[in-house]
Amino acid sequence: MVKKTIHEINSKIRDGSVNVVTAEEMVHIVGELGAEGAAKEVDVVTTGTFGAMCSSGVWLNFGHSEPPIKMQKVFLNDVEAYTGVAAVDAFIGATQVSETLGMDYGGAHVIEDLIRGKSVHLHATSHGTDCYPRKVLDTTLSLNDMNQAIMINPRNAYQKYNAATNSTRSTVHTYMGSLLPSFGNVTYSGAGVLSPLSNDPDYMTIGTGTRIFLGGAQGYIVGEGTQHSSGGGFGTLMVQGDLKNMSTDYIRAANFTGYGTSLYVGMGVPIPILNEQIAQATAVSDAGVTTQILDYGIPSRDRPAIRDVTYEELRSGFVDINGKEVPTSSLSSFKKSRTIANELKDWITRGEFFVSMPVERLPKDVSAKPMKQTEGIAVVSDIMAVSVVTINKDASVYDAAKIIQDTSFNHLPVLNDDKTLAGIITAWDIAKAVSLNKFDLVEDIMTRKVITANADEQVAVVARRLDLNEVSAMPVLNKDRHIIGMITSDDISKLYARRS
Amino acid sequence: MKIKISISSDILTKPIMAEAILETGVLLNISQAHFDRSHGEVIADVESGKFDVMCKALTNKGAVVTKLNIPIKWDENECVECGACVSVCPTKVFSIAEDFSLDVDDTKCIQCGTCVDMCPHNALSLGNNK
Ligand code: SF4
Ligand code: SF4
Numbered sequence: 001m002v003k004k005t006i007h008e009i010n011s012k013i014r015d016g017s018v019n020v021v022t023a024e025e026m027v028h029i030v031g032e033l034g035a036e037g038a039a040k041e042v043d044v045v046t047t048g049t050f051g052a053m054c055s056s057g058v059w060l061n062f063g064h065s066e067p068p069i070k071m072q073k074v075f076l077n078d079v080e081a082y083t084g085v086a087a088v089d090a091f092i093g094a095t096q097v098s099e100t101l102g103m104d105y106g107g108a109h110v111i112e113d114l115i116r117g118k119s120v121h122l123h124a125t126s127h128g129t130d131c132y133p134r135k136v137l138d139t140t141l142s143l144n145d146m147n148q149a150i151m152i153n154p155r156n157a158y159q160k161y162n163a164a165t166n167s168t169r170s171t172v173h174t175y176m177g178s179l180l181p182s183f184g185n186v187t188y189s190g191a192g193v194l195s196p197l198s199n200d201p202d203y204m205t206i207g208t209g210t211r212i213f214l215g216g217a218q219g220y221i222v223g224e225g226t227q228h229s230s231g232g233g234f235g236t237l238m239v240q241g242d243l244k245n246m247s248t249d250y251i252r253a254a255n256f257t258g259y260g261t262s263l264y265v266g267m268g269v270p271i272p273i274l275n276e277q278i279a280q281a282t283a284v285s286d287a288g289v290t291t292q293i294l295d296y297g298i299p300s301r302d303r304p305a306i307r308d309v310t311y312e313e314l315r316s317g318f319v320d321i322n323g324k325e326v327p328t329s330s331l332s333s334f335k336k337s338r339t340i341a342n343e344l345k346d347w348i349t350r351g352e353f354f355v356s357m358p359v360e361r362l363p364k365d366v367s368a369k370p371m372k373q374t375e376g377i378a379v380v381s382d383i384m385a386v387s388v389v390t391i392n393k394d395a396s397v398y399d400a401a402k403i404i405q406d407t408s409f410n411h412l413p414v415l416n417d418d419k420t421l422a423g424i425i426t427a428w429d430i431a432k433a434v435s436l437n438k439f440d441l442v443e444d445i446m447t448r449k450v451i452t453a454n455a456d457e458q459v460a461v462v463a464r465r466l467d468l469n470e471v472s473a474m475p476v477l478n479k480d481r482h483i484i485g486m487i488t489s490d491d492i493s494k495l496y497a498r499r500s
Numbered sequence: 501m502k503i504k505i506s507i508s509s510d511i512l513t514k515p516i517m518a519e520a521i522l523e524t525g526v527l528l529n530i531s532q533a534h535f536d537r538s539h540g541e542v543i544a545d546v547e548s549g550k551f552d553v554m555c556k557a558l559t560n561k562g563a564v565v566t567k568l569n570i571p572i573k574w575d576e577n578e579c580v581e582c583g584a585c586v587s588v589c590p591t592k593v594f595s596i597a598e599d600f601s602l603d604v605d606d607t608k609c610i611q612c613g614t615c616v617d618m619c620p621h622n623a624l625s626l627g628n629n630k
Contacts, residue, residue, distance in 0.1 A: 050580070052620065177584050178618045185587035252580055254620035262620070264580060317586070317596070329587035331620065333580045335600035 002039040004274050009043045010354045020044045020348045022341040023199050023271075023282055030283035039279035044348055044355055047199050048213070048268040048340030049191040051332025052254055054175065055155035055226065056263040057093040058111055058243050061147040062122065064088055069134035071124040075099065076110045083124070087132060091152075094253075094263035106261030108253035111151075114143045115215075115248050149243035151215065155225040157267055159197035159235040160291045163188035163314060163328070165306060165321065168297035173258025177331055179296055183306075183321045186293055186328045191337040192286040192311030196269035197235045199282045205271050206237075207358025213268035213344045217245035218353065221269075224362045231367040239267065250340065266336060268344040272355040286312035293319070299461050301370060380462055381455040383495050384476050384485035390415050393422045393443040400442050401430050411473040413483050414446045420481040423448045452477050453487055463492045501548045502531075502568040502610055503555075507540035511562045517542065520557040526550040532590065532610055543568070543610045570627040571609035572616075578623035585615040585624060 012018035019042050021029060026045045030038040060076075064087065074083040074090040078098045081090035094108040110120055119140040128135040143149055165186045166172050166179035173179075177187045192198070200206045210221040219241025228236045250266030273279050289311045294303040309319055315334070318325045347353035390413045391400055400412055404427050414423040423446035433445045451469045453462045453476050466474065466489050476485040507516065512535065521528055532543040546554050555565045572593060581602045586594045591608040594615070615624050 051582070173617070177620070178588055178614065180588060180614075187584065187587065252621060255622060256620055257617040264582075264620075327587040329585065330583045333582040333600075335581045338600065 002036060002276050002279075004039075004043070004272075006272055006274070006355060006357045009272050009274075012043055013348055013351055013354055016349075016351060018043045018348060020046060020270075020345045022338070022345055023047045023194050023284075024338065024341070026279075026282045027193060027285045030279060035276040035280040035283070038283070039273050039276040042273050042279065044345075045199065045271045045273060045282040046268055046341045046344040046348070047191070047196040047271065048194050048266070048337040048342075048344065049157060049196060049332065050250065050264060050266040050336035050340060051189050051191070052175070052256075052262040053153060053156045053265040054095050054262045056111075056151070056153040056265055057091050057107060058114075059089060059091050059148065059150045059152055061149075062088045062090070062141060063145075063147050065134060065137055065139075067134045068132045069124060069126050069137050070129060070132035071137070072126045073124065075121075075123040076107075077105070077113070077120045078123075079105070079107050079110050081107070095260055097260050103255060103258075103260045106253070106255075108261045108263040111243070111263060112248060112251060112253040114149065115243065115246055115251055117142060143244055150240060151219070151243050151246070152222070152238070152240045153225075153265065154238050155227055155236045156239050156265060157196050157225070157237045157269075158190060159195060159201065159230075159233055160192075160289055160311075161189045161234075162291055162303075163293040163309060163319075164296040165293050165326065166297040167295045167306075172297055173256070174296050175256050175259045175262065176296060177256060177329070183324065183326050186314070186319055186321070186326050187331055188291070188311075188314045188328060189331045190289075190291075190311065191332060191334060192289050192315065193284065194334075194337045194341055195289065196267065197237070198284055198289050200269075200271055200278070201233065201235075201281065201284075203230075203235070203358075203362040203364060204278050204281065205274070205357065206269055207362050208360035209356060209358050210269065211354065211356045212239065212241075212270070213266070213340060213347070213353075214239055214241035214246070215243070215266055216247035216250040216343075217241050219267075221358070223360065227368040228363065228366060229368040230363060231365045234368075235362065237362075250336070264332075266340050268340040270344060270348060270353070270355050272357075286310060286315055293321070299464070300458075378459040378495055379455070380453050380457050380459060380476055380487055381485070383459065383491045384453075384455070384487040385491070386485045388413065388475070388483055388486050390483060391425070391442055392417070393441065393446070395442045397430060397433050397439050397442060397445060400425055401434075404430065411475075411486065411488075413450075413475045413486070414442055415483070421450060421452070421475060421477060421483060422446070424450045424475065450475060454478075455484060459492060459495060462487060463489075466492070501546055501551055503544055503546055503551070504566045504568055504611075505542040505544065505558055506564040506566070507542070508562070508564075509538050512540050514561070516558065516561040516563055520554060520561060524550070524553045524557045526554045526557075528554070532612075543612075568609075568611045571606035571611065572604070573625045573627060574604045574606070575623045575625070578621045579619075580621055580623075582620065584618050584620060588614045588618045590614070 070087040081092040083090040096107040098105040164176035222238040225236030252264040473488040529545040
């Protein structure tokens with residue numbers, strides 16, 4: 001039985017005799033010496049991770065202006081920050097996007113610019129009060145001008161994360177990157193063998209107060225992160241650190257096409273090896289961390305799982321999906337994760353960083369609940385129009401024009417003889433045909449590639465399809481491709497108007 | 501040399517590439533082809549010295565030929581070596597080395613632009629067409 005105390009390890013750090021290894025090196029050491037031997041030999045194991053952590057941001061204190069203002073709205077380089085706390089504090093979140101530049105620039109970029117020493121423009125507005133009379137304020141500030149810039153990331157360092165793929169026939173752009181059609185690729189995130197929480201899944205040494213590496217500076221674990229779901233192996237951490245000491249080597253803004261901005265955060269947690277149990281836990285390898293590949297083509301909270309997969313397989317470059325070799329890519333950088341684990345190792349070896357015991361352990365066996373929704377989830381059949389006027393494909397353009405005129409329906413689904421959908425024709429198509437002097441059959445002028453919906457699809461999903469395809473109505477089909485209704489963008493706006 | 505041959509819908513069904521090859525005796529090594537109702541796009545390799553004759557033959561038959569001579573540009577300062585680009589490139593321009601660095605072999609690039617959208621750090625760009 002090996003038994004060490006934090007005190008003993010810190011004395012060794014002080015006198016330079018401490019033995020620190022990275023979590024990658026520890027796999028081999030435990031393999032060779034066993035857990036007990038490794039626990040005797042090794043004092044601290046360092047972990048590291050560097051990846052997209054959307055739930056990140058910084059509390060800024062700007063100091064008081066003359067005359068003073070109680071800020072009610074704050075924008076930094078046109079990105080809104082939350083300021084509903086006292087007078088001159090604001091939280092700039094990584095995923096908030098610019099009012100003017102949209103997804104190209106966001107809170108993450110403001111944070112990176114501040115670390116780079118750039119000035120940012122601060123615009124604030126207020127109602128004005130007796131004690132804070134000022135109503136508008138504009139100035140430029142750099143990091144040095146702020147009293148505090150404290151990074152507080154509500155949810156970082158996921159123990160592990162789902163891998164993503166796409167079963168549908170078109171590319172989807174997600175926070176997991178571009179996912180190519182028909183299982184064209186798989187993306188994943190997380191450091192596997194180096195992942196902080198995977199190396200201490202029972203939270204024996206990681207908890208509130210643990211001193212860590214955050215963004216190139218010393219930081220601390222505040223406690224469990226939001227959505228902490230330790231039961232399923234998806235624990236998270238809330239962390240804090242001083243932005244003024246951070247480096248852009250370890251904090252980087254990112255843009256995910258079609259999703260928005262995010263912040264790449266570098267974090268490393270030291271694990272003091274107090275006994276062989278802890279040594280054993282840090283021996284976890286990529287093969288020992290299993291996650292699921294989910295189908296991000298399905299825009300639902302409950303994305304279907306395609307299969308289980310280990311980080312070892314993900315990192316090999318290919319995974320097997322239905323007998324096909326699918327290329328994988330990591331979204332987090334393993335090379336940087338390794339650099340962080342090594343940097344932390346150097347800090348400790350040089351006596352610049354001491355390990356700590358948590359003042360509070362992280363909760364075990366808890367799970368995050370889905371949202372309670374009081375309004376119910378509207379589906380297409382709730383709001384679609386069921387009386388639909390259609391036309392046969394062999395009808396004349398003249399007939400179509402007449403029906404549109406008589407019924408004031410703008411979209412006329414066109415049917416084959418067996419009543420299945422052949423196409424769609426709009427008033428616009430008819431106008432075009434007339435202008436070209438083409439009075440042929442409906443079949444010759446209709447749009448054949450029709451965007452359709454199913455009755456049991458969620459309205460929010462269908463609304464997005466309408467937007468993406470820039471159409472204003474869709475036929476609703478049953479599984480035999482017969483029309484059972486129509487859903488229009490008007491129906492959808494009415495639904496949302498009722499609710500707001 | 502890599503070239504892109506764009507074929508509009510009105511000549512889509514004509515065997516213009518076969519004709520151009522027979523006529524000029526110059527070989528085309530096709531690496532990617534994409535056709536739909538509206539147009540066709542073919543990426544092919546052609547010997548540099550023979551580009552002019554081939555280009556002329558294809559252009560005479562109504563195709564538009566573009567030289568793909570500026571491959572993907574990689575900005576190492578912006579790159580964090582995540583590897584996100586690896587799985588989306590159709591021609592395996594990117595790979596992860598033994599030490600987890602990113603290797604870029606831009607000679608294979610056919611300038612499809614997929615990786616430009618994928619890179620979270622704006623480290624990849626195309627000079628001439630995207
Ligand atoms: S996706 Fe961009 S940042 Fe990531 S490795 Fe490729 S070039 Fe570098
Ligand atoms: S442009 Fe296309 S071919 Fe070129 S590197 Fe990017 S993904 Fe590969």
